Structure formats: C-alpha cells, structure tokens
Amino acid sequence: MSRARVHNFSVSLDGFGTGEGLSQDAPFGHAGERLHEWLFATRWWAPGGSGGVDDAFAAQHGVGIGAEIMGAGKFGYPGWHDDPGWKGWWGSDPPFHTPVFVLTHHRRPSIEMEGGTTFHFIDAPPAEALEAARQVAEGQDVRIGGGPTVVRDFLAAGLVDHAHIVVVPIVLGRGVRLWDGLEGLEERYAIESVVSPSGVVHYTFARRDQS
C-alpha cells in the first residue's frame, strides 16, 4: 500500500509553520531559519552533524518515497509565477529525486531537473493530487511536503497516513498556522512524542485505521 507521509515538518510552539513577510530573500519570513536549525544540525543534513534522535527522524524523509506534493508557497516566493525562469529554491539538483507535484492555479509546463526531480504543476484538490502522485510513485509512498496550508488541507481531508511534526520551542506570534481546522485530529491518530536534547519535540501521528 502506498502511504501519504509528512516528514520533518516544523512548527513553533504557537503552531506556525512559516512566519510572516515571505519573500525571495526570506523563504520563511520573520521565522528565518529558526524552525529548521534542529534539522541543519543533523548528520543527515550535513557531514559532522548529530547522530541522535533528530537525525533518526530526519533521515526518514526520503526512504520509500516515490513522489512529493508541495504547495505553491513552498516552491517559490510570492509572485514566482510571474517569473518564467523560476525553478525553485534548490538549484539544478533539488533534494527530491522524484516527481514533485506543485499545487498552483498558475499551471506551466513540467520542468525536468538533474538528479531525478521533475516539477509538475497542477491545479487539483488534495485527493486528486494524491492520486496523480501515486500514479507515478511506482508503488512507493507520497510525501506531503508542505507548507502549512498543504499539510493542513491533506490532514483535514483525511489523506495523511503518517505525519512527523516537530515543535520548536519558539513563539513566532504570526505567520501561517498548521493546526487550524483540525479539531479532533487525535481521534484518528495514535500520537507519540519524544523530546530531543536539541530542545525540539518530535510528534508522530500514525493513522489508527491503517491496514
């Protein structure tokens, strides 16, 4: 069975998955890199990094993944669709190495990158996007890559089988919230949590009705 999975999705203590004031120079707005410092400090991210619980969770990101779905706000800065040359933040060899479906009202031709990543641009509701991703995932899982609105929409639609959410002990105060509209989420998931020495709390949500 191909599962839909969320990995390494970081929010602040007050539930913001990105800050305010997003731009080409500030992909996470006033949050800066603070939501992801725990990730950058892992061996998975870079040689010499930590090898503990943060690394163990981080490394699950790509295992068994055959496609990703991301929002327009993850793919580019506000207004990227007016830039025909924009190919994402990640250079010529993006760290996905699979087909990536970008959810956007501004469709454009697919872009084939180095290393196996191809960006497809689709305008579809969550269930339809997931179906499209599964068709190219070759039996593997589909990662729901974010941002917060996309993760929230897929959770609300009951389409996520496994979610790894990381709560960073900072209060952002403003930005885009992850948890809105997800009342009663705990009824559908077995939830575990563990504190890392880095100070973040890793939550995993495993769908109860999963076969």
Add this chain to the structure above:
Amino acid sequence: MSRARVHNFSVSLDGFGTGEGLSQDAPFGHAGERLHEWLFATRWWAPGGSGGVDDAFAAQHGVGIGAEIMGAGKFGYPGWHDDPGWKGWWGSDPPFHTPVFVLTHHRRPSIEMEGGTTFHFIDAPPAEALEAARQVAEGQDVRIGGGPTVVRDFLAAGLVDHAHIVVVPIVLGRGVRLWDGLEGLEERYAIESVVSPSGVVHYTFARRDQS
C-alpha cells in the same frame, strides 16, 4: 525574593487553554476534562495515582506559594457576577489555602472560606495585582493561576518568573489561546521540555534575568 509562578497550566497542541462554550456545567467548554486528565491521574491529585514525572510537576503547585491571582473566568462561569451567592467551583474548602485575588470589573466584598482561602475581588492591571498579592503573601511566591488570558497577560507584561505549561496531544480547534501576542517569549526564558509516559509534554520557562 518572591517569584510569580505558573503551574500545571494545560493547553492543547494547538494552544488552547480552554475550550468554547463555557458554562456552569462545562467549566472548560467543549474541552471537557481532556486538558487535565494527566493531572487527575497523579498521586498529588488523589490517592492511588501515578508517582512519576506528572506527579512531580503537579506537586509543585502549592509549594512556597503565599497567594494566587486568577481571572474572573477561572473563578466562575460566564455571568457568575450576577449571582451574589457564587463562591467559586471548589466547595467550602477550596484547594488554595491562601488569599486569592480574582481579577474582575465586578468587585464585591471579600469571601473568607474554610482552610485558609480568602477570595478578594480587584479590578487592577497585572503589575498592580501582583503587588497586592505580594503584600499578603508573607514573602512567599505568587501563583498566576489562569485562565489563559490571565497567564498570557502576565507573560506579556514580563511579570512571570517561572512557568510550567503542559501540552496535551489533542487538537481543540477553538477556545481561548495561550500563546497569542507572546512573540519572542523564548528570548526571555530558558526553556526545558520533557515527555511524560502519559503523553503530555511538560515545558518549563525559567526567566533568564532572574537573580
């Protein structure tokens, strides 16, 4: 030095310290008892309860406390001030055993209860209320007892020395948020967290500039 302390203050994963639809029959609205099940399961709360990390934190509630400050919404249901006989939720011997200052625009004469609790009703901003509480705390600490609006206001005013916040893995979706307006709180506090086997995460905030 008399410190201002928050203890056993529970919020949902999405940051709500109480639910929606508060009434005399539902002090926490649609949240019911779900924010406090971890507390009710401790030995501190009742004989036969658990004796682990939840109990250790819970038991700090009264130690070294000489007065409490609480909001009108903790003292009574919406509309309690129209009921001259309302003396709080806690029966004839409330579990405070100190003077308690109720912040309300509807002042009334103090009520002396059994067991050392006296309710005083004052209409004052946070700093002034804290000063009043310290004057009767006999050198001991003052507990900021909640609800969420009161804890938030005292945190925002920089008046809290130590806070113990418990994050319960449920998504309430609606109610009163704790974290609003507290951007950058982490800059003023050393934050620790620990996961309990019960599933809640205990956060402690210790003020950095504290002597």
